[in-house]
Amino acid sequence: MPQDSIWQQILDYSHRADPYPLYAELRKTPVVWAEDGSYVVSTYREIVALLHDPRLSSDRRNFPEYDADAPTQASEEGPAGLPPPFIQTDPPDHDRARRLLTWNFGPPHRPGRIDSMIPDMFGIVTGEIDDFAGKDDVAGKDRSGTTRVDIVDDFAYPFPVTVICRLLGVPRDDEPRFQAMSDAVIKAVDPTTGGITERQRRRDKANADLGQYFAELLDARRGQPGDDLLSGLLSGDGAEAAMPYEQVLSNAALLLVAGHETTVNLITNGMLTLLRHPEVLDRLRRGDEPDLAARVVEELLRYEPPVQFLANSRNTLDDIEVGGTTIPKGSPVTLVLAAGSRDPDFVHDPDRFDPDREHNEHLGFGGGIHYCFGAPLARPETQIALTELACRLRNPRLLADPPPYRASPSLRGPRHLLVEIDGVDPARPGAERPTAVG
Template identity: 60%
Template sequence: MTASPSVFAQILDYANRADPYPLYAELRKTPVALQEDGSYVVSTYREIVDLLHDPRISSDPHNLPPEAAAAGAEDAPGLPPSFIRTDPPEHDRLRRLAMRHFGPPHTPDRIDAMVPDLRRTITGLIDGLTGQSEVDVVDQVAYPFPVTVICQLLGVPREDEPRFHVWVEAIVGALDPSGGAAEEVQRKAAAARQQMGLYFVRLVDAHRGAPGADLLSALATDDGPEGRMTDGQLLTTAFLLLIAGHETTVNLITNGTLTLLRHPAVLERLRREPEMVIHLVEELLRYEPPVHFIPWRAALDDIEIAGTTIPRGSRVVLVLASGSRDPAHVRDPDRFDPDRFDPDRFGLTRDTDQHLGFGGGIHYCFGAPLARLETQTALTELSRRLVNPRLVVDPPPYRQNPVLRGPRHLQVAVDGIAPASS
């Protein structure tokens, strides 16, 4: 008799991609679950938060079992890992060097200064939908919007997007937490990392020779008190910011559009009360997050948690999407409540008021302020300008990747496109 697959194995199965949440509820019955491959899957909110802040949990792939480290490779051959795949103190130094040019206290207006360009970009994309009776929100809005933004931020020529789109698709496609990505998929990912590395070598050299106002120029010419990143560190940081800077936001915008179309009363309210988008996006990050789990952490010591000992050297998987729907953490977790994070109504002062949509601890999402602003801008404009939108297919087809979960396409029928506001 063949043993039935574990709950987590069912979650990884594409057949359950459209709605993994009932399986997450089943998974939470065992907060820390040992898998056949020796990894430990953690699915409850409090335990995930504890491990996100536990210095005995490592992000360095060198601390993973060899087969897990190989399956989770993201960086180009011969280059150091990006800072999200390092531990303190190196992580902290690299993150500070990157943050000097991205946000407070040294560059406090970097994101806010992008608001006019964000509005112009989303307005232009939605203008381009005029005359269509059916649109693909992914291909026509949710993908090109954050790609345009991250290209502008980094100083990557927008006309090069078709090239790195192919590379990013290959790299992300190989991030199979089950270790089951085919050899050909892994080969294409390795080739894409190499090609992308060569591309960024030339681009960084160009920015160093003729610096602009972009982030790559700032990183390549930084003479701050902690010195500059090495060329290798600069390249892997560029990799990280380009890939993470749009992949997750595509999902968040698409998941948000899908959720609003499934909740027409909320969509209509957003049209009337555009200011509600701020706390609506926070609820989206809890309810339909763009990243469902962190699959590549390692235990540096024996860790006792929820009555289970995770042995030193074990791979640890943190299921963020399950934790954010933990009924021990939040009331009525499977209900989409756009007022859940409204401080004017409820006041957010406790740990239990927070979601895991951007992770937590020292690796809290670097680009969270920009992703929030992009999603707020996109959802506000889509809700206002799409006339009588309705889903053509529900559920839509999803991407293969169970980690970065989101629709591959989102076909929406419309009766027209309302004019842009002045």
């Protein structure tokens, strides 16, 4: 079967529950030309090389479809002319923006910011699981006395949303508004919906709407800074000058979307995987392996990553020889991270879920200068979430396997994960801190 046909099958929703056999077929040809004009790279070594290659640009201005005369991220409702978020730029612009964000985000400059949030994370998770015990609606308790919960709607979505709102200083009551805008951003980057130029237009519109939301939020708080990331960016309390207002808007929109959408998938994929591997779930429940939660999360990032691929987010600045294929200058490139992390030339027995692996150098957080900015937050969130679910849910079992999946092939995760339980155990005393957060 032609490799481009395999790529089209991967994008097709019918394969959303298990794309990994198709990834194995795709890897037989490390670089594939797709019908939309992009080059799809699926093997570990080639992906790593490109993630570190300065000839691969993330700056939209270097893409052939870029229109220099069109206002970036403009919409009728939103602010026109916003600069791109830092992940859509190259050095030196990327490096300065990332330094400013990192200074206010956490490690290494502010190691206490995320560390101090861990008790809050535990409290949020505890409250959500406590609520499972009180479910008595149609989707809750059945006649046998067991309880049905949706791990997505009842747990995996509200938890990281609450965390990222507190970190950014966003009112939790605004969640319905920014969730609609977040959904629009995700749809805009879905490679199954239109061509590259059309997707970029929709992404600009969605980002502009989020930028408008943050402009209203920051204007309302002007002169009343708080101890949150956005206030820190505006006040310029780092080693450099404050981030320009327009950059704060565009990067805040990025952090709000990326800070919860990917973590929802990681937690949900994690619980699904643990339920499919009850021996690992039992080990996590016993609690006699202090670093097991950290190892489980790292293996999940390899085995069932929330971001399957980076679709057309890079563009070649020169001809690049990759895996025996020359990718011409000016070509969009898709990096299939999930396929690379299961490359048998890189990892032994790649289709086996094994949290005891050594040297787990996965691509779950990408790599190179664009290594996932939110990794220091996503790791403890997921460790706490999965540990508490494992320890407190009595006899959890899947009601549908495979579950229904979200539409996006790149941000892949269950839309719902219905689980039946026999009850909820009390919160464990002294469990406020994961042993290792990565």
